[in-house]
Amino acid sequence: MKTEVLIIGGGVAGLAMALTLGKRAIPVTLIEGFDLHNAAPVLHFGRTAALMGSSIDLLKELALWDRLKDTTEPLKQMRIIDDGNPQIDPVIIDFKAEEIGAEMFGHNVPNMMLQTILLEAVKSCDSIKIICPDKLQSFEVASSHIIATLESGKKIIATLMIGADGKKSKTRALANIKFKENQYGQSAITCLFHHSKPHENISTEHHRAGGPFTTVPMPDQTIDNNEASHCSSLVWVEKTEDADKYVALDKHLFEHAIQKRSRGALGQITLASNPESWPLSAVLAERFTATRLALIAEAAHAMSPIGAQGLNLSLRDVSSLSDIILSALRLGEDIGSINVLERYEESRRLDINSRFEGVDKYNRLVSNNIDIIRLFRRTGLKSLSAIPALKQLAMKQGLAA
Ligand SMILES: Cc1cc2nc3c(=O)[nH]c(=O)nc-3n(C[C@H](O)[C@H](O)[C@H](O)COP(=O)(O)OP(=O)(O)OC[C@H]3O[C@@H](n4cnc5c(N)ncnc54)[C@H](O)[C@@H]3O)c2cc1C
Numbered sequence: 001m002k003t004e005v006l007i008i009g010g011g012v013a014g015l016a017m018a019l020t021l022g023k024r025a026i027p028v029t030l031i032e033g034f035d036l037h038n039a040a041p042v043l044h045f046g047r048t049a050a051l052m053g054s055s056i057d058l059l060k061e062l063a064l065w066d067r068l069k070d071t072t073e074p075l076k077q078m079r080i081i082d083d084g085n086p087q088i089d090p091v092i093i094d095f096k097a098e099e100i101g102a103e104m105f106g107h108n109v110p111n112m113m114l115q116t117i118l119l120e121a122v123k124s125c126d127s128i129k130i131i132c133p134d135k136l137q138s139f140e141v142a143s144s145h146i147i148a149t150l151e152s153g154k155k156i157i158a159t160l161m162i163g164a165d166g167k168k169s170k171t172r173a174l175a176n177i178k179f180k181e182n183q184y185g186q187s188a189i190t191c192l193f194h195h196s197k198p199h200e201n202i203s204t205e206h207h208r209a210g211g212p213f214t215t216v217p218m219p220d221q222t223i224d225n226n227e228a229s230h231c232s233s234l235v236w237v238e239k240t241e242d243a244d245k246y247v248a249l250d251k252h253l254f255e256h257a258i259q260k261r262s263r264g265a266l267g268q269i270t271l272a273s274n275p276e277s278w279p280l281s282a283v284l285a286e287r288f289t290a291t292r293l294a295l296i297a298e299a300a301h302a303m304s305p306i307g308a309q310g311l312n313l314s315l316r317d318v319s320s321l322s323d324i325i326l327s328a329l330r331l332g333e334d335i336g337s338i339n340v341l342e343r344y345e346e347s348r349r350l351d352i353n354s355r356f357e358g359v360d361k362y363n364r365l366v367s368n369n370i371d372i373i374r375l376f377r378r379t380g381l382k383s384l385s386a387i388p389a390l391k392q393l394a395m396k397q398g399l400a401a
Contacts, residue, residue, distance in 0.1 A: 003029040006158035008136045013297030013314040014164030015118040020322035022128040032132040046191040046273035048233040050308035052106040055315040072107040073217045076201040083206045146292040160336040169299035175290040182282040187243035189236040191275040194229040196267030211237025247277045292336035304363040
């Protein structure tokens with residue numbers, strides 16, 4: 001079987017990549033290990049992603065935003081609370097989008113809705129063929145194409161292959177692309193929860209010894225008795241052994257733990273989804289390309305959820321690679337050639353490297369309870385509060401897309 005672009009992996013990034021190309025009538029084949037016709041195994045009800053400007057622009061371009069918008073909540077304010085030591089008062093700093101002339105920082109989007117809407121659009125796009133459940137097993141490169149062999153034995157010939165197969169990417173391994181991996185010994189607990197007090201569109205990040213504890217606003221939801229209830233999502237980073245213990249707690253004890261860590265700011269807490277735990281590590285590929293191959297999203301870079309950069313960065317990979325492919329096709333170039341792939345490598349290197357290093361350092365800084373580091377952190381937060389220009393710069397950096 002022949003195709004122009006072969007995409008390995010049908011997570012959010014692989015689906016978005018397929019759609020940006022498929023919508024322009026480029027023949028795409030997408031391979032996914034899970035059965036996407038019965039998508040339950042890849043959907044996680046309690047996980048959300050804070051998406052910023054360029055990610056939302058991409059979803060608008062794909063005509064998906066109007067369908068997604070009502071399930072998302074605007075993030076207008078970020079509150080950081082240094083909670084590291086119960087003996088001393090916490091340092092609190094508020095970042096308001098209006099301080100930099102913006103209406104909001106972004107939107108909190110349920111992963112399940114994003115993936116479902118993307119998948120429906122991919123399924124109804126005539127230029128995209130989905131092969132699932134199946135997996136990439138091996139590939140070989142010829143002068144004008146790449147030949148992929150799937151676990152089912154199927155062979156697919158493509159001009160370009162895109163690896164969107166996640167943090168443990170087989171595509172990356174088969175291409176012998178080296179990567180560095182930072183282990184944090186941390187896991188992120190995620191879930192949705194209802195609360196009695198409104199969130200006022202404020203996302204609050206508590207910095208504590210095990211890692212940051214962050215509540216992120218969601219739209220109000222109707223619950224059993226037809227009453228509207230306030231809702232937020234949780235990203236609670238802890239040492240892995242502690243995270244496993246919290247996830248195993250009885251429902252009421254877990255709710256109590258959220259209430260305690262959020263300092264009662266959201267009132268009475270009731271779980272709206274089962275807590276899940278995600279081991280965290282950071283991965284950065286040495287190169288994002290090889291012969292007739294490009295890596296995108298977590299196959300190229302994965303990081304701690306702190307700062308909500310991961311998926312935003314991945315969707316910028318999608319926009320950049322699709323622009324490069326489309327302009328190469330307009331110029332009659334071979335989209336799998338070194339020249340074209342080099343343009344992708346160059347366009348993404350600085351953005352990815354700087355975010356990777358920034359998030360890694362930030363995660364180590366805020367998850368640390370050594371006295372001198374805590375003092376440095378508290379002093380840093382106080383300085384940001386006192387110097388408006390510095391604070392605005394920090395906000396613009398966080399938003400930059
Ligand atoms: C707790 C948590 C919170 C987060 N919050 C945010 C946030 O607020 N904002 C943000 O921007 N990002 C956030 N992120 C990051 C974001 O969720 C990820 O970047 C994103 O989900 C990864 O998408 P992906 O498509 O690259 O990988 P995946 O979702 O891992 O998809 C890879 C797909 O490839 C398939 N696959 C694997 N191997 C093969 C093979 N050999 N053949 C075929 N298919 C294969 C898999 O089945 C899978 O479906 C968060 C991450 C975590 C862990």
